[in-house]
Amino acid sequence: MDWFTAPEYWQSRLVFQRGLAGVYLVAFLTAALQFRPLLGEHGMLPIPGFVRRSPFWRTPSLFHLRYSDRLFALCAWAGCAVSAALLAGVDAYVPLGAAMALWLLPWALYLSIVNVGQTWYGFGWESLLLETGFLAVFLGNDEVAPPVLVLFLLRWLLFRVEFGAGLIKMRGDACWRKLTCLYHHHETQPMPGPLSWYFHRLPKPLHRVEAAANHVTQLVVPFLLFAPQPVATAAASLMIATQLWLVLSGNFAWLNWITVVLAVPALALPGGHPTAAAAPLWFEVVVLATAALLLFLSYRPVVNMLSRRQVMNRSFDPLHLVNTYGAFGSVSRIxxxxxxxxxxxxxxxxxxxxxxxxxxxxxxxxxxxxxxxxxxxxxxxxxxxxxxxxxxxxxxxxxxxxxxxxxxxxxxxxxxxxxxxxxxxxxxxxxxxxxxxxxxxxxxxxxxxxxxxxxxxxxxxxxxxxxxxxxxx
Known part of the structure; x- marks a missing residue:
């Protein structure tokens, strides 16, 4: 099927995969260094007690089979090792099926952590990393060009991240509609950064411009992701610039970086791979079946996004395959x-x-x-x-x-x-x-x-x- 792949996005896939591997590495390293006092056998919210209360079908995780701090550490450090290997590009030197298995492994390991992480892992970017990581399994390696359907699903995910965040702001706090939320946000955000004091002290008219630009980026620009090139590249570039601005203004874990990574597949970067072979039939069947499943699972997130009672950062399936996102529907004044x-x-x-x-x-x-x-x-x-x-x-x-x-x-x-x-x-x-x-x-x-x-x-x-x-x- 000639339509199945898009060789012109070869370089975009490469940058996306290496960026995602880097985010995975940070996530697993954070888990390895923090889990004992938070979730360990003698932690504040011990995993053994949680798995006794929660059935496997609601929170699928390998820790339902057995838990020990040593096993958790092994899981987290194994995730670090696989992520580092993917960051180094090991998936390009193995057969297509092996590359897919390599990308599936960190997803499965991190799913096992998130599903028993309780309060400590109740953040939207956990699900965002899992949903992005699952799609990465089906992007292929140097044996095939990037599948069009997976590239579309990545844009669809980025659309939901940005448009959902824009809607929750407009429906939530009135200060977003009045363009005054940034009078307070830089001071009251969860974890200010080194430049947050300076951002807070910017003139109020500039804060209003920031808020208006945010609305444009989240409520208008996402639709342009589905436009022909170079419009899609311009839209994705604007989203990347907005996320980098947020990186400068505060500490939001890897939320901004995973969003930047998500925008990369929409970029028409120069560089291709003329020797790529046609995708094997089994790969086409797997991608088609997965795309159909994910589009079917998109129903509830879309209904939520369009609802006046929209909720933020909700998973609708225990595997975190398709989720709903949003941030700062309300802004603290104090x-x-x-x-x-x-x-x-x-x-x-x-x-x-x-x-x-x-x-x-x-x-x-x-x-x-x-x-x-x-x-x-x-x-x-x-x-x-x-x-x-x-x-x-x-x-x-x-x-x-x-x-x-x-x-x-x-x-x-x-x-x-x-x-x-x-x-x-x-x-x-x-x-x-x-x-x-x-x-x-x-x-x-x-x-x-x-x-x-x-x-x-x-x-x-x-x-x-x-x-x-x-x-x-």
């Missing part, structure tokens, strides 16, 4: 932060010395400049942002975090910048207080050197201590 502190005093007094725990990414010390952590995903820091919005977000894990701090748990402390207490002297009490944070003005910044100004709001958790030997989950 930033709150939970500040966690400990003391060595046996009985807390008014004059007790409380030492503050510093997290890696979330704001703490007002004089500490926000750092650059994306594309790495600091899961605990992100959930602390949600916990400040409402204690309901912290109900499942915050008590366990406090318990681990009272134990000076080594794995938990590795998620932080460090502990204010030496290894042999854990705190006797830990408390949490809620503060309001705002970026300093230019004058305050010059006079104090601080990036943030914070004001005490209320007690979040009263002083807490271990009642006895800490029980393990």
């Amino acid at each position: 930033r709150y932060e939970v500040v966690v502190e400990g003391t060595l005093d046996e009985a807390p007094r008014e004059d007790s010395e409380w030492r503050e725990y510093e997290f890696r990414g979330k704001p703490g010390d007002p004089r500490r400049r926000p750092g650059q952590f994306a594309p790495c995903h600091l899961r605990l820091d992100w959930m602390m942002w949600f916990a400040a919005l409402s204690p309901a977000y912290a109900g499942a894990w915050f008590a366990a975090l406090v318990e681990r701090l009272l134990e000076n748990d080594r794995d938990t402390l590795r998620l932080l910048r460090g502990s204010p207490f030496p290894p042999g002297r854990p705190p006797r009490h830990v408390r949490a207080r809620l503060f309001r944070y705002r970026f300093t003005t230019r004058r305050e910044r010059r006079e104090t050197g601080a990036w943030w100004q914070r004001t005490y709001v209320r007690e979040y958790l009263p002083p807490t201590r271990l009642a006895g030997p800490a029980p393990r989950p």
Whole structure:
């Protein structure tokens, strides 16, 4: 079938595959380095307890068969190894079927992690990586040119990511319609970056231009992805530029980078492969069947996207094959932060010395400049942002975090910048207080050197201590 492949997108496929492998590598490395205190046998939300409560058909994962921290580590590091191999281009040197198996392996491994990751893996970019990774299985390697249907499905995914995000904004917070959301967003976003203070201090008319440009990019430009070239390339390029602007303005894990990678297959990049053979019949049948399945599964995401009650970041099947996406349907006007502190005093007094725990990414010390952590995903820091919005977000894990701090748990402390207490002297009490944070003005910044100004709001958790030997989950 001459229509089945598009040799002119050979170079686009190559860039896409290497970019996706890089995102996979970051995701698996993040999982390997963070899982023990979050999900391990003695973690805040242990996987063994979760798999006992959740049936396999709802959360398919190899960890339903058996779980141990060693097995999880093996899974995560194996994912790193396969991703690194794909990043190096190993799939180009093996037969087509073997290349598809190589791309299927990281998808299956990461699906096993996401489906037991609970709160820590409840972010939209987890499903986005899985949906993108599944499509990559059917893109082929150097034996065949890129299949047209898979290229279309990748554009269809990018369309849903952008258009869904645009709709949720217009239907959600009125400030998006008034073009005023960016008066607040750079200050109140989950994890500001090194340049977020400067973005926040841009003139308000420029913020309105940013918001208007965002609406154009998310509500108009996505339709141009399906136009002939070079219009599709121009549309994808504009989306890439928008995502890079977001990379500069904050830390959104690998969300921006996976979106950039998704836009690449729509680019008409120079370079082809004239020696490519015709696609084998079995490959054509597999691609056709997969495309039909994914288009069928698109029904519920489309209904959701068109609904006035649209929801963000929802998976409609346990394999995360076709999902719905969106971000910042509402924007906070005020930033709150939970500040966690400990003391060595046996009985807390008014004059007790409380030492503050510093997290890696979330704001703490007002004089500490926000750092650059994306594309790495600091899961605990992100959930602390949600916990400040409402204690309901912290109900499942915050008590366990406090318990681990009272134990000076080594794995938990590795998620932080460090502990204010030496290894042999854990705190006797830990408390949490809620503060309001705002970026300093230019004058305050010059006079104090601080990036943030914070004001005490209320007690979040009263002083807490271990009642006895800490029980393990």
